[in-house]
Amino acid sequence: ATKLYLLFDSDLAGLAAARKALEISLAAGLDSVAVPLPENTDPDDLVRDQGADALNKRINQGLPALDFLIRYSSQRYNLNLVKGRRDAVEEMLPFLVTVENALDRGIYISRIADLVGVPDQSIVELLKRYGKKYLRVVKPQTASKKSIFLDPRERDFLVLLIRNPHLIEQASIVVPPGKMITQEGNAIYSEILEFAEKHSSKKFDVSILIDHLDQEEERQTIAELAMDPQIDQRLKGIPEENLHMLSIDMKKHHLKLALESNRKKLRDLERAGKDTTECLNEQLRLVKKLRELFPA
Numbered sequence: 001a002t003k004l005y006l007l008f009d010s011d012l013a014g015l016a017a018a019r020k021a022l023e024i025s026l027a028a029g030l031d032s033v034a035v036p037l038p039e040n041t042d043p044d045d046l047v048r049d050q051g052a053d054a055l056n057k058r059i060n061q062g063l064p065a066l067d068f069l070i071r072y073s074s075q076r077y078n079l080n081l082v083k084g085r086r087d088a089v090e091e092m093l094p095f096l097v098t099v100e101n102a103l104d105r106g107i108y109i110s111r112i113a114d115l116v117g118v119p120d121q122s123i124v125e126l127l128k129r130y131g132k133k134y135l136r137v138v139k140p141q142t143a144s145k146k147s148i149f150l151d152p153r154e155r156d157f158l159v160l161l162i163r164n165p166h167l168i169e170q171a172s173i174v175v176p177p178g179k180m181i182t183q184e185g186n187a188i189y190s191e192i193l194e195f196a197e198k199h200s201s202k203k204f205d206v207s208i209l210i211d212h213l214d215q216e217e218e219r220q221t222i223a224e225l226a227m228d229p230q231i232d233q234r235l236k237g238i239p240e241e242n243l244h245m246l247s248i249d250m251k252k253h254h255l256k257l258a259l260e261s262n263r264k265k266l267r268d269l270e271r272a273g274k275d276t277t278e279c280l281n282e283q284l285r286l287v288k289k290l291r292e293l294f295p296a
Helices: 012-027 042-050 052-060 067-078 082-098 102-116 122-139 152-163 165-174 183-198 206-212 216-226 238-271 278-291
Strands: 003-009 031-037
Touching: 003 012, 012 031, 012 067, 012 082, 031 052, 031 067, 042 052, 042 152, 067 082, 067 102, 082 102, 102 122, 102 206, 102 216, 102 278, 152 165, 152 183, 152 216, 152 238, 165 183, 165 238, 183 206, 183 216, 206 216, 238 278
Parallel strands: 003 031
Antiparallel strands: none
């Protein structure tokens, strides 16, 4: 089975048992649903007293494991106190670290952060520290899925497009395909452009984009980009202005590469005693373009 419906008594003992069972089932990778029953009621009691439909109704109203655990922690701890908030978060960390899908994890991080009244990044930092300990001590045999390395500039550029799909068409003009910084960045950018061609900006759904991708590393990377918790600190202001500045960063990068390549060619020509006129003219042209991007 891949899905578990856990029915339990709603008294304190039942809640504690449910929490332990959910911890085990989540670690095993099961899609777990918590189905609380009336206090001091077993499934057979419910069926005998109210019929099978009553039990089925309860099952259909069950909560995904982490939704239940968030609700359980909010009831168990006094969230008006700093210690209560800290204890609630620490209780949920073991469950958060088992969520492999980055989108789902980001959603739960935001919900927990809202519950205890802290920024999302606070939960992210705690999760990073706990996650390292968890993977080292509890599941050393489990290799975490790797995302693709991206240059910070192209990372911000891609996050901007995912968050603002109406900018994709404009982005394809100011930063043509193949003009990102890394090969990996170019590959993901191409996927976004190709996907956007088939879907209008109003129908651009990042979850559908992720399903569209064949490479697991690309899927993981897109999910992480979509849930980047620090993007609002890095990209402030109007999205169109951010697109303009990031496109300049891309052009500057490629101009510097071209300049370095031309300098090498110029040195080689000088050593060989060959004509350097054309190479010098190209150097002047590239320097002029670079200055145009950053006028004095």
